[in-house]
Amino acid sequence: MSKDKKGVEIKRDFYKGVIDEIEHIKDFKKTIDNRQKSPTTQIVSVLMGGSIKLGSSDIHLEPQEKGVKIRIRVDGVLHKVTTLPKAIYNKILSRIKLLSSMKLNVTEQAQDGRFNILLNQKEIEIRASLLPSQHGESIVMRILDPENLIDVKDLGLRDDLFELFTKEISRPNGMIIVTGPTGSGKTTTLYAFLKNINNPEIKIITIENPVEYQLGGVIQTQVDEDRGYTFASGLESIVRQDPDVVLVGEIRNLETTNIALQAALTGHLVFSTLHTNDAAGTIARLKSLGASKENIAPAINLAIAQRLLRKVCPKCAHLEEPTPEEKEEIKKGLKEAPTEIKKLYQNDFKISRANPDGCKHCNFTGYKGRVGIFEALLVNDKMENLINQSATINEIRKEMESQGMLTLYQDGLVKVLKQKTTFKELSRVTQKD
Numbered sequence: 127m128s129k130d131k132k133g134v135e136i137k138r139d140f141y142k143g144v145i146d147e148i149e150h151i152k153d154f155k156k157t158i159d160n161r162q163k164s165p166t167t168q169i170v171s172v173l174m175g176g177s178i179k180l181g182s183s184d185i186h187l188e189p190q191e192k193g194v195k196i197r198i199r200v201d202g203v204l205h206k207v208t209t210l211p212k213a214i215y216n217k218i219l220s221r222i223k224l225l226s227s228m229k230l231n232v233t234e235q236a237q238d239g240r241f242n243i244l245l246n247q248k249e250i251e252i253r254a255s256l257l258p259s260q261h262g263e264s265i266v267m268r269i270l271d272p273e274n275l276i277d278v279k280d281l282g283l284r285d286d287l288f289e290l291f292t293k294e295i296s297r298p299n300g301m302i303i304v305t306g307p308t309g310s311g312k313t314t315t316l317y318a319f320l321k322n323i324n325n326p327e328i329k330i331i332t333i334e335n336p337v338e339y340q341l342g343g344v345i346q347t348q349v350d351e352d353r354g355y356t357f358a359s360g361l362e363s364i365v366r367q368d369p370d371v372v373l374v375g376e377i378r379n380l381e382t383t384n385i386a387l388q389a390a391l392t393g394h395l396v397f398s399t400l401h402t403n404d405a406a407g408t409i410a411r412l413k414s415l416g417a418s419k420e421n422i423a424p425a426i427n428l429a430i431a432q433r434l435l436r437k438v439c440p441k442c443a444h445l446e447e448p449t450p451e452e453k454e455e456i457k458k459g460l461k462e463a464p465t466e467i468k469k470l471y472q473n474d475f476k477i478s479r480a481n482p483d484g485c486k487h488c489n490f491t492g493y494k495g496r497v498g499i500f501e502a503l504l505v506n507d508k509m510e511n512l513i514n515q516s517a518t519i520n521e522i523r524k525e526m527e528s529q530g531m532l533t534l535y536q537d538g539l540v541k542v543l544k545q546k547t548t549f550k551e552l553s554r555v556t557q558k559d
Contacts, residue, residue, distance in 0.1 A: 133225065133242035133249075134167075136175045141246065145175035150486045151198075154180060155208040158196070162210070166217040170225075173218070174243050174267075178250060180489065182269055187215065189262030200489060201436045201496050202309060212262065219263060226254040234258050248272070253336070274314065275339050278322045281315060282497040284540065286464070286530070290428075290502060295319045298370070300427035301390035303377070305402040305411075311434045311498055312399045313338055316373060319397060320344060323371065332373035333360040349375070357382045365389050374398040380416035387417060390425040404534065405431040405503035406522040409513055423513040429503040433534055433555050434496045435547045439488035442481040445545065452477070452549055459539045459558070464530050470543040478545040497546050499537040499556070504529060 136145065144161075148154050154176045161172050173196070177185050182198040189195075194215035196207045210218075223230050226239025237256040242249050253268040278292060294302060302319070304312045317339060324330060324343050332341075335349035335357070345367075347360060357374060358381040364372055365385070377383050377398050390396045402411045408429035412422050448456070456471050480492030488494040503509070503526055512525055523533075532540070538552040 133244060134171060134174060135244040136171050138246070140168075140171060141175060144172060145179055148176045148179050150489045151180065151205050151207055152490075154198075158208050158210075162214055166221050169214065170218060170221050174252070175245060178243065178245060178269060178271065184269060185265075185267045187218070187265040187267075189215065189259060189264060191261055194262070201491075201493060202434055203436070203491070205489065205491075215262075219265065222254055222265060222267070223256070226252075228254070228256060233263060270338055272339060275321065275341075276314065276318055278318045281318055281500075282541075282546075283500065284532075284537065287500055287502060290504065291319075291430075292322065294428045294504075295323055295395075297395060297427060299390060299393050299395055301386065301396040301398065301425050302428045303398055303400050303408055303426065303430070305400045305405065305408055305429065305431045306433060307401065309434070310432055311496075312432065313375075315430070315432060315498070316397050316399065317341065320371070320373060328370040329368065330371040330373070331364045331367055331369040332375070333357060333364060334373070334375040345369075358385055361385045361389070365394070369394060371395045371397070376400070377412075377415070383412060383415045383417045384421070387421045387425040390427075391421065402431070404523075405429045405501045405531075406519045406526060407431075408503060409522060410519055419513055419516060423505065423510040426505045428505065430500055431502075431534055432498050432500045433538075434498055435538060435541060435551050435555055436491075436493035437495045437497050437546050438478040438480050438548060439485060439492055439494040441487040441494075442483075442485040442492065443478045444481065445476040446479050448475070448477050455549075456539055456543065459536055462527060463532060463536060467532075467540060470540070475543065476545070477542055478548055480548050480550070493551065497541060499534050499541060501526075501534045501537060502531055504531070 144157060148157055157172055157176060161169050177198050180200060182200050184199045186197040187194055193209040194212055195209050197204045198207055220230060225241040228237040228239045239254045241252050243252060251270040253270065255266045257264045283291065304315050306312050320330060320341060331345045333347050333349065337346045337348045349355060349357060349360065361374055361382060362385055372389055372394055374386055374396065377386060377400050386396050386398055400408060400411055402408050409422060460467055482492060484490035484492045509525055512522060535556045535558050538556055541547045542549055542552060
C-alpha cells in the first residue's frame with residue numbers, strides 16, 4: 127500500500143490465524159462476537175477481512191434502539207451477521223471515519239470517504255458512506271475488489287449475444303447503452319467491454335461517479351460537482367482530447383445526452399448507462415430526457431438490459447424433473463425462440479433445485495455466485511426507421527422479437543434449462559411480461 131493512502135493492512139499471520147477460519151456467516155458471527163474485547167483495529171480487520179473472504183459486495187452497520195446490526199450483502203442479498211453493543215460500534219465508527227478522512231466531530235451530516243485494505247498482497251478499495259439516522263450514524267462500506275473485473279466471455283452470455291456484443295464493441299463509432307436498476311451489474315459489463323477493446327492503438331477516456339476500478343492504459347476521470355466537473359462539462363472536455371472510446375458513467379439529463387449522442391455521431395465509440403426497465407425502453411427514456419429521434423436513431427448501435435440471478439450452489443443443489451406447470455411455462459415462454467434454444471427442452475430434461483437448507487459452501491442459502499441475464503436492442507436499418515417514425519415501446523419490442531432477440535425473462539428461462547439457476551430465483555428478479 128502506497129504511503130499516501132490510508133488503509134488497513136491485514137497481516138498474513140492474522141489472516142491465517144483468524145480470517146482464514148471464516149467459511150460462512152455463522153463462523154463470521156462467532157469470530158466477531160469473540161473479538162469484542164479486542165483492540166478496535168483488530169475488530170475492524172475481522173469485519174473487513176471476513177466480509178471480503180465471504181465474497182461480500184458491501185457491509186452495513188445499522189444503529190438500532192438497542193445495539194448496532196451488522197449485515198453483509200452476498201450475491202445481491204443482505205444477510206444479518208450479528209449485533210454489536212453501541213459502545214463498541216462507536217469505536218469502530220471513529221476508526222472508519224479516521225481511515226476514510228471523514229470529520230470526526232460531524233454527526234448530523236452525511237459524509238463519504240474511502241480507504242484501502244491490503245490483504246494477501248492485494249489492494250482492495252473501500253468506499254464508505256455515512257448517514258445520520260434516528261439511533262446514530264449508519265455506515266455502508268462498498269468493497270471494490272479488483273478480482274471482480276471480468277472479461278466479456280465471463281459475463282454468462284449466450285453464444286449469439288457474445289457474438290453480437292463483441293462485434294458491436296469493436297465498431298469505430300456509435301453508442302452502446304447498458305440499462306438496469308442499481309446493482310444489476312451495468313458497471314461490470316461496461317468494464318468488461320473496455321477490457322476487451324483496450325489496446326495501445328486506441329485512446330480510452332472515462333468520466334465516472336466515482337471511478338470504481340483502475341484500468342491500466344485507460345485515462346479515468348471522476349465527477350467533481352463542487353469544482354464544476356459534471357458529466358456534461360467533463361464529456362465536453364474529454365471529446366477535445368481526441369479519444370477513440372469514451373465511457374460516460376451515467377446519462378441523466380439532456381445536456382449530457384446531447385453531447386454523448388453528438389460524440390457518437392462524430393466518430394467516437396461511446397459507452398454509457400441509463401435507468402430503464404428493459405432495452406426497448408431506452409429509446410423512450412432518451413426522448414423523455416429531450417433528445418430528438420433524428421439524433422437517437424443514427425447514434426445508437428446497441429441497447430442492453432440486464433439483471434443478475436443467483437446461481438445454484440454446485441455443492442448442494444440437485445436435479446429434478448420439472449413439474450407439468452414448469453414445463454408448460456418453459457414451452458410457452460420460449461415458443462418463439464430460435465430453434466437451437468428450443469432443442470434444450472424438446473426431449474426429457476431436468477432442472478436444478480436449490481437446497482433450502484444450503485450448506486457451508488453457500489452460507490446455507492442454496493445459492494453461490496451470480497450470472498447475468500440480458501436482452502439486446504440492435505439498431506439496424508429497420509429499427510432506425512421505427513425510431514424515426516416514433517414507434518411505441520411495444521412496436522420496438524415486436525421488432526426485437528422478429529430479429530430473434532430474447533427478453534430478460536426468456537434468457538432467464540434458458541439459464542434455468544442450463545441448470546444454472548432456478549424458477550424461484552428467476553421469479554424473484556424478473557417478471558414474465
